[in-house]
Amino acid sequence: MRILIVGAGGVGSAAARIAVRRSFFDLLVVADYDPDRPQRLVDELGDPRLLATRIDASSAEGVAAVVREHGITHVLNAVDPRFVMPVFNGCFDAGATYLDMAMSLSVRHPEDPYEKTGVMLGDEQFEAAARWSEAGRLALVGIGVEPGLSDVFARYAEDELFSSIDELGVRDGANITVEGYEFAPSFSIWTTIEECLNPPVIFERDRGWYTTEPFSEPEVFHFPEGIGPVECVNVEHEEVILMPRWTGARRVTFKYGLGEEFIGVLRTLHKLGLDSTEQVSVKGVSVAPRDVVAAVLPDPATLGDRMKGKTCAGLLVTGRGKDGTPRSVYLYHVVDNEWSMAQYNSQAVVWQTAVNPVIALELLASGTWRGSGVLGPEAFDARPFLDLLAAEAPHGYGSPWGMEER
Amino acid sequence: MRILIVGAGGVGSAAARIAVRRSFFDLLVVADYDPDRPQRLVDELGDPRLLATRIDASSAEGVAAVVREHGITHVLNAVDPRFVMPVFNGCFDAGATYLDMAMSLSVRHPEDPYEKTGVMLGDEQFEAAARWSEAGRLALVGIGVEPGLSDVFARYAEDELFSSIDELGVRDGANITVEGYEFAPSFSIWTTIEECLNPPVIFERDRGWYTTEPFSEPEVFHFPEGIGPVECVNVEHEEVILMPRWTGARRVTFKYGLGEEFIGVLRTLHKLGLDSTEQVSVKGVSVAPRDVVAAVLPDPATLGDRMKGKTCAGLLVTGRGKDGTPRSVYLYHVVDNEWSMAQYNSQAVVWQTAVNPVIALELLASGTWRGSGVLGPEAFDARPFLDLLAAEAPHGYGSPWGMEER
Known part of the structure; x- marks a missing residue:
């Protein structure tokens, strides 16, 4: 598996910090509009599988070019949700699997914003679902902590x-x-x-x-x-x-x-x-x-x-x-x-968001999770995910979940 | 009486609108940093006793120069309280009576701001009180509605x-x-x-x-x-x-x-x-x-x-x-x-602020109010002020006050 993380902000950096402790991938490219940010992260982590590069997340062509250049198989979108569509589309064009933690933005109903939906979160992505299915490609959307x-x-x-x-x-x-x-x-x-x-x-x-x-x-x-x-x-x-x-x-x-x-x-x-x-x-x-x-x-x-x-x-x-x-x-x-x-x-909120897409990538790498189309986390078997989250290292991510009867 | 109003904002303009209905003054100069503002007011009111000019309220010399140029006897300060001291000092230097509706600003106590006073409102003005008294000049401070x-x-x-x-x-x-x-x-x-x-x-x-x-x-x-x-x-x-x-x-x-x-x-x-x-x-x-x-x-x-x-x-x-x-x-x-x-x-708040210094000017013009030093409205007889406020035009300002036993 050859991963591209788009965005070296808090969540993107935390995902890289979490991923380097695992062995499921061969290459992890961390890309940002400001190439100094991922470079500092790569220098800090010192893992030979890591690479830093520049990317313009507002351009589908730019994203596709980085995917092709590094033979990327899986793209984790960790930038501002305003850039969901160009990253999503660039990823499709270049033939990689796409993951994100927030979906395409909503537009409120022009007349009754507080009663009726207008354009909903993710609508733009689901419109492309048939195209992804037909091409046998997977977009796993909303796989942070919430959604995720x-x-x-x-x-x-x-x-x-x-x-x-x-x-x-x-x-x-x-x-x-x-x-x-x-x-x-x-x-x-x-x-x-x-x-x-x-x-x-x-x-x-x-x-x-x-x-x-x-x-x-x-x-x-x-x-x-x-x-x-x-x-x-x-x-x-x-x-x-x-x-x-x-x-x-x-x-x-x-x-x-x-x-x-x-x-x-x-x-x-x-x-x-x-x-x-x-x-x-x-x-x-x-x-x-x-x-x-x-x-x-x-x-x-x-x-x-x-x-x-x-x-x-x-x-x-x-x-x-x-x-x-x-x-x-x-x-x-x-x-x-x-x-x-x-x-x-x-910090806790950032770490809690970032650990989930890394687990998903590991499940995709092992073939435990597989699919095509635009799919939410609900479309996959939950048990292996929850087990991997809770299991102590080196078997899992060492972060237990809980259940209370109410 | 030859009046200078410094500041053609809401309160200064309202004071001019109120004053032109009265006969106690000979000249009213309305001055502002932007001379178009008082000019529009003068054009609108069409009273031959009115004049518009430019003034720099941040400069005591500039204020004194306008006072001297027009033979001003009374200055009503209607600008932002940040400019109290230059207008107050310029007025003293040029020998005019001074009125304002807000006093020199406070500075909080450096260690215990919420227990002890630092520099209080008006402190800078009261420091000059002996000088005003000795010169036989009057600064009537805080004569808007509150204070006033x-x-x-x-x-x-x-x-x-x-x-x-x-x-x-x-x-x-x-x-x-x-x-x-x-x-x-x-x-x-x-x-x-x-x-x-x-x-x-x-x-x-x-x-x-x-x-x-x-x-x-x-x-x-x-x-x-x-x-x-x-x-x-x-x-x-x-x-x-x-x-x-x-x-x-x-x-x-x-x-x-x-x-x-x-x-x-x-x-x-x-x-x-x-x-x-x-x-x-x-x-x-x-x-x-x-x-x-x-x-x-x-x-x-x-x-x-x-x-x-x-x-x-x-x-x-x-x-x-x-x-x-x-x-x-x-x-x-x-x-x-x-x-x-x-x-x-x-508008009501502005009018209610502006009517009081105009009444004070009328009482000073008639000699009903007189004094020297830096004095608050409490230093003068209240009854003639309240009568003039309440009396119907043309005898007064037609705005009755009230009293409730509680």
Whole structure:
């Protein structure tokens, strides 16, 4: 297997750090618009299978050229979701398998944005599904942690725990704090604003996909391993698009444990127009307010050392168990920032995102996972994935997942 | 009387609009850094006593030169409080009487900003008081609505209503909404941030001046004439500095009816650092975050037509009445935006600020008010001021004030 990681940011770098401990691949090219970033990573890791190069992720031709030049068989897209389509298309053109952790972007409904879906997350990719199938090529989409591991949990729940599922409810929460800052998001504020202020999407089997106002249906969810209660609200997320395609769940939701404080901040930014990406004129210069917000906050990529706490990704499944009686289960994966910093020099949220596509690549390399078309993680057998995640090194990735009856 | 208004913004322009209906002056020069602004006003008002000119309010020499050129006897400072000192000094140098509506700025205590005062509002001006007294010149400071009319109320309460005063508590609130905007401040957001995030100052006779955390001592105050309950918090304001100098009140406070929503917005801006006036680098350009906030919000000067509601400035006085029994009185002045727009084409908050220095100028012109040194409105007889404010035109300014026993 010859891998190309597009994007040497936090997640792309963490994926390389995780991958070099495994033997399933022959070449790993890390590419970025700024070639110094992957070069520093390659120098740091000192693995002869690694190579750094420059790439322009906004150009399908550019991506295809790098794939061809290095005989790449598998491309992991780790750049901003704005570049999903050129990387996806360049990968198809050059004949490589494609993986990503976020799907093509949505466009809200022009008249009823908070009731009806417009262009949905991933729509552009699924439009090309027949073409990928016919060519016998695989695009494995949404294989980070959320989407990704959450979708693997959905497959596992339907196959091994439930006879029928009422709701698959992704619930994500953390108790991470950043020393020395009154307010410091642990993930890109630009992306968080994008996710949280887009109309959240919900799936119901007898109604289809529909949207609501941002921050709808708040609930306090109790997260395991000491994280405790966090206020969660509906957020637009890929799982709601993916899970209904490969499971029979009657309802699919995604709620993000933003906490009351963060929700208040996002609401205020939106109310004032500070979430806007349109340029405004400020004393003779032009800036986008959202870029100013990002500029005044500390860069989460630099805060790993100051972070304390755990992050939890998980799926609350309700329905009827294999014996036909009502059952409710929370399947989850917790990463402690102290552990991920010590083990991989990666902060928890980034590490938790990056480990999943590496496991998927290993399963594809061994032939345990195989397929063609545009497929979500639910389309594959969950058990080998979860086993590999939890198994201690050198057999696996040493990061156990958990299950609670609720 | 030959008047110079420095600054042709909202308040300066409204003062000119109010003054032209009165006969107490011979010349009114309206000056601004941009000479087109006062020229438009002069053209609009068509009063032969009016003249427009350019001024640089940051230069005491420049101010003195304009005063001398036009034989000015009285200067009304209506620019940003950052320019108080040059206008104040230029006025002294050229021998004119000085009036302002906001005093020289404070500087927080370097070690204990939320307990101790540093440089207080007006400190720089009061340092020059002996010089003004000795020269027989008058600086009448803080003669807008707050400070200004509120201080006149304090004088009135002590002279005519109370034998002893426990607390003079300024309480300012409004129910103004702006059609078509989810969030639109009715006053400069830049100044509001400055006022509200500075440590609020409180006076107690046996303790002196001290400060607290921003937004301290929240209370719901019920405002008259249909405005109703509004959440008020301590804010740094000139009255707390002025009232103790000329009254025997045991405690002086200022609480601003920001309302819960506005307080939330200001807290969030502060938490994120978006209140900062320091330049940050955003994708290659430099901007101050506070300027970006001001740029994304609508300019309140342009919103008069879309505003609805009333603004109330007032003073809650508690103590013992003239008969020695406990008494609590709220003295107040309400302006309805619809009325001020129809009568003066000025929005309510701006008109309510501007009418008071014009009344003071008329009282100085007639010799009813006289004095020398640096004096607050409390240093003058309140009754003629309040009578002139309330009397119908042509005898007065037709804007009644009110009093409620509480």
